[in-house]
Amino acid sequence: MRRIPWLLIIFRLAAGPGILLIAMAGQTLSCAGLLILGVLSDIFDGVIARRLGVATVALRTWDSRADVLFWVSTFIAVAVARPTLIPLIWPLALTIALMEIGNHLVSLARFRREASPHHYLSKLFGLGLCVLCAQAFLSGDIQITAWAVFVIGVLSQIEALAITLRLKSWRCDVPSVLTLKA
Numbered sequence: 001m002r003r004i005p006w007l008l009i010i011f012r013l014a015a016g017p018g019i020l021l022i023a024m025a026g027q028t029l030s031c032a033g034l035l036i037l038g039v040l041s042d043i044f045d046g047v048i049a050r051r052l053g054v055a056t057v058a059l060r061t062w063d064s065r066a067d068v069l070f071w072v073s074t075f076i077a078v079a080v081a082r083p084t085l086i087p088l089i090w091p092l093a094l095t096i097a098l099m100e101i102g103n104h105l106v107s108l109a110r111f112r113r114e115a116s117p118h119h120y121l122s123k124l125f126g127l128g129l130c131v132l133c134a135q136a137f138l139s140g141d142i143q144i145t146a147w148a149v150f151v152i153g154v155l156s157q158i159e160a161l162a163i164t165l166r167l168k169s170w171r172c173d174v175p176s177v178l179t180l181k182a
Contacts, residue, residue: 016073111170
């Protein structure tokens, strides 16, 4: 039982490249299905880890790494399956990616550790990405959704940076910048 969170993380590490391979085969419905399973694994790995008392720093750090691989693979898969969306999604995705990298660099400079706040806005952003990518795979019509998810993503990255800047010492699982003591 104690290995379930790690198995869910390993599943997500495999699901991202799996989505890409399925997209290359032109199976967009299967891409959407595996996407949803990957997002569910992301939701439940932390829930199960906390209930079993195995939510370690290593687990949360690998959870973050799995998320990055999963979402990068998924966005490449969207580009493969729906190349007409590239002009819309890539500038938005690049902006979020650069903000994410910036936050990690700040965390590495301050604490010599990767950022891993797992805050509420990041969870909302992940759900938004799921809706966006599923919509892209299934219909290709994502104009309004893309901009809404982008705004949530930018706000999430700003909050992650604010958390990193306000922390006195590194830690993961910070629900919100508002929960930090001054």
